[in-house]
Amino acid sequence: MMKTKRSCEDAIANIYLYLDGELGRIHTAKIRHHLRHCEGCLSVFQFEDHLKQVVRDRVREEPKQEVIDRLYAFLEDEEPGFRQ
Numbered sequence: 484m485m486k487t488k489r490s491c492e493d494a495i496a497n498i499y500l501y502l503d504g505e506l507g508r509i510h511t512a513k514i515r516h517h518l519r520h521c522e523g524c525l526s527v528f529q530f531e532d533h534l535k536q537v538v539r540d541r542v543r544e545e546p547k548q549e550v551i552d553r554l555y556a557f558l559e560d561e562e563p564g565f566r567q
């Protein structure tokens with residue numbers, strides 16, 4: 484079994500590029516191969532992937548006009564003249 488510390492480091496170092504699909508095809512295949520054999524890295528990747536999903540969902544639902552209006556109202560209370 485090929486499980487070196489170095490490939491773990493490589494996998495973790497490139498986790499965001501991997502999850503964003505910004506790694507080259509060969510590098511992606513290499514990491515995918517590593518994940519199949521390394522449970523430690525796999526759980527980290529799954530966690531980060533989940534986290535990314537949560538953040539993405541939250542960002543998508545956030546910019547409601549109502550929320551923005553409330554934020555402006557709040558800021559104006561705190562700091563009169565904020566809107567100038």
Ligand SMILES: [Zn+2]
Nearest residue numbers: 490491521524
């Ligand atoms: Zn690993």
